[in-house]
Amino acid sequence: MKITAVDAFALRVPSPTSQAYWGSQAWASTAFVIAALGMFISTTGGPVLAFVGICFAAIGFKAASSLFWPIPQSYLDARISAAVIALINSIGNLGGFVAPATLGFLEEHTGSIERGLYGLTFVSLMAAVAIFFARTARAPVSPARRP
Numbered sequence: 001m002k003i004t005a006v007d008a009f010a011l012r013v014p015s016p017t018s019q020a021y022w023g024s025q026a027w028a029s030t031a032f033v034i035a036a037l038g039m040f041i042s043t044t045g046g047p048v049l050a051f052v053g054i055c056f057a058a059i060g061f062k063a064a065s066s067l068f069w070p071i072p073q074s075y076l077d078a079r080i081s082a083a084v085i086a087l088i089n090s091i092g093n094l095g096g097f098v099a100p101a102t103l104g105f106l107e108e109h110t111g112s113i114e115r116g117l118y119g120l121t122f123v124s125l126m127a128a129v130a131i132f133f134a135r136t137a138r139a140p141v142s143p144a145r146r147p
Contacts, residue, residue, distance in 0.1 A: 024074070025131055028067040032128035035060025039121040043114045060124070068131070 038056030041049060069085075076084055103116035 024067050024071050025134065028064050028071065029128040029132040031060045031064035031067055032124045032131065033060070035064060036121045036124035036128065039117050039124065043117045064127075071131070071134075 035057045038053045038058070038060055040053070041056065042053030043050070044053075072085055072088060073081060099120070102119060103113070106116040106119055107113050
């Protein structure tokens with residue numbers, strides 16, 4: 001299996017350092033912001049700048065995927081963590097259909113791919129905000145009442 005420079009940087013650098021500095025949520029949000037900036041940059045210039053922007057978007061998305069999965073595992077109860085992670089994965093797999101379909105819809109109706117890339121930029125920024133402000137502390141467990 002080939003490992004490209006983007007994969008090596010995006011998957012191997014942020015993940016080990018995320019727990020030591022500020023936690024996974026801040027790093028995952030930063031990765032989504034980098035991805036959003038890359039998508040936005042890809043719409044503003046010529047082909048070389050578009051290529052550089054898409055590379056930064058790939059770095060952001062790859063890093064965000066490796067930083068996201070420790071977040072639910074760190075605060076979910078062991079009894080329900082498998083079911084919740086399966087639900088997250090199922091909803092995430094819908095993105096494999098919805099994102100290209102939305103991009104194609106926006107390109108067809110606006111005549112330009114830029115609107116679709118702006119939409120991906122917006123969704124990436126929303127994901128960054130949602131991950132950053134998500135509650136990750138465990139809820140206090142009340143003592144069980146004994147009869």
